[in-house]
Amino acid sequence: MLQILRDNWVLFLIGQYPAGPLGGLAATVLIAVLGLGLSFPCALLLGLGRISPFRSIRAVTAIIVHTVRGTPFLMVIFWSYFALPIIIGHPIAGFPTLVGALVIYESAYLAEIVRSGIEALPKGQIEAARSLGLNYRQAMMSVVLPQALYNSLPTMMSQFVSLIKETSLGYVISVNEFTFAAAQVNSRLLTKPVQVFSILALTYFLLCFALTQSARAVERHIARRRREDPAVIRPLESFVVEPAP
């Protein structure tokens, strides 16, 4: 196993870069960070749409969220990879396809986290803000979102773990990322699947487990602060964090 690592660590880490495209673990992390960064604003809009005072906005966003949640992520990838190019008239590379599919998929999940975070706040918070004369946007920006996002930080972090795991499905459309790199090494060596896939699984595990543990630490920290702070009346309901493929 160490031998394999010694021979292939560059491929595992960065793929064929700089001769070819960036790949390996570096690409996985880059895709995940891009995916999170781009889906967060979309999720915020979607989540606010879910609790909008306007019925039509609530309906449209609910349909979007439930449709995405009911579709396998692989189908989302295939739509972006095979169907989207027909609409726009030219093919798209795997990397942006995967990032795009992640943004669509994760926006829906993060939106539900944003929504639950807002709904878990005591109603008096928004009433107090509105009673002062703040409009809806001001009340959201100054009072509701800062608290809701802070409270849902641990859940968001867990969702980021899911997102990292989802990037592995780029393998199916041959995106140069970590799983794809491992598959390349595996087919080159032919006789060492146990070692190669153990390296792959172990690395993902270390990355994701570290993040999961930090999410738990943040959650404990917030719970402790909440206990010391009677002003936060209702505790945040614990969410069901959905694991990713």
Added chain:
Amino acid sequence: MISFENVSKWYGAHQCLADINATVNSGEVVVVCGPSGSGKTTLIRTINRLEPIQGGRIVVNGQDVHSSATDLNRLRSGIGFVFQQFNLFPHMSVIDNIILAPRKLRGLSREAASEAARKLLARVGLADKANSYPGQLSGGQSQRVAIARALAMDPPIILFDEPTSALDPEMVGEVLSVIKDLAHSGITMMCVTHEMGFAREVADRIWFMDRGTILEDAPPSEFFSRPNHPRAQRFLSELRH
């Protein structure tokens, strides 16, 4: 200043405000009391449209509160509202709670707004708590901060919904004394409370509510010595026990 004209409100089939007609004049202090579920909270929340109404009109300062033509946020910034549960913003310091509205609505700088806010804090006896967070305050202190926050926009009207009911008994006095000072300052005030000593001392008039109506509207001397309605008599005798 505040007038209710045939105001009605239903929750489903249950009518919780039944054809209310009443007026609060400028500078008056009105205390609202009555048994649990009689509609006191509902009534006071309709004044700044935290609750919609289904019939009638509420006019505040010449503006029809529930008309869609009214600039609701402007109207609300002129009506201070103090909640039973304080509802301070826990993620902001005391001073930030108070200057939020002046900054966002008047566009004041933090410095300019803070100066006025410190005066308000001194007025409620909490000058030294400006940089504390709500979680570090006692209930009585929290409610006093909430009062300062409600006053930050210099509203001509202030409304209280049972401001002392969520407090431990030993903290009721400090909050009531702040409200008493305020009552003598010439502001128009409506206060839902069961503190009858307070009512006797500061109220110009007392409204007794039962089953969604104002059964009695009288000055305290009259209300306490010879209530007209049997239900008001029963209410008072139960309070004394």
Added chain:
Amino acid sequence: MMGYSLDFTAVLAGEHLKWLLSGIQVTAELFAGAWALALLLAVVLIVLRNTGLRPAHWFVTTYVEVHQNVPLLVQVLFWYFAVPELLPAPAQIWLNEHNSEFILALLALSFCIAAYMSEALRSGLRAIPPTQYEASRALGFGYLSTMRYVILPQAARLSLPPLINYTLLLFKNTSIAMAIGVHELTYQSRQIENDTFRTFEVFAVATAIYLLSSFAIMALGALYERRAGLQAR
């Protein structure tokens, strides 16, 4: 989109319809088999954890963390490429003769989802205050009757919403089996797409099938929550 006219008959007729139907069947089998096995494994994990033996507890904790923190695709690839290597030769031969892709995908899915399901069961059990147990014992019920009549019915009620959630998740993730060549719905729709270039039609049909099934599972969850909400009131 220029010049592209939709034509569902290319997908929903003849040979291609047969492919589609067989894909649906394999997806259904994979889902049902993996669901039953996962639930069974989850119960085993919970029992192991509750034995009070330190190694058992440690094993279950590790099992859960590993399966939750490694991508499911990687687990599937591991089962497909690595696990047969670790088996004795007769077992390998048996696998190859018996549709190894399907069996290995089913095992990978069950072992992974079992980790989540056992956590759902655990959180249900943990949410029951110990006073319930004491109250039942005080009434004269034994350990087993206490479990049977007092603890488990309450725990099941609390565990059901997350269990339904993971059921949905399992269903959607059966599509990952295509990565090792299981001829399930996603795989078959790719095949039909290759054969007909009717990209929109195939994906629309496949997505509709997935969506309808997912909505059915979600509706089950919503229905249950409504009923539980009514009972609680």
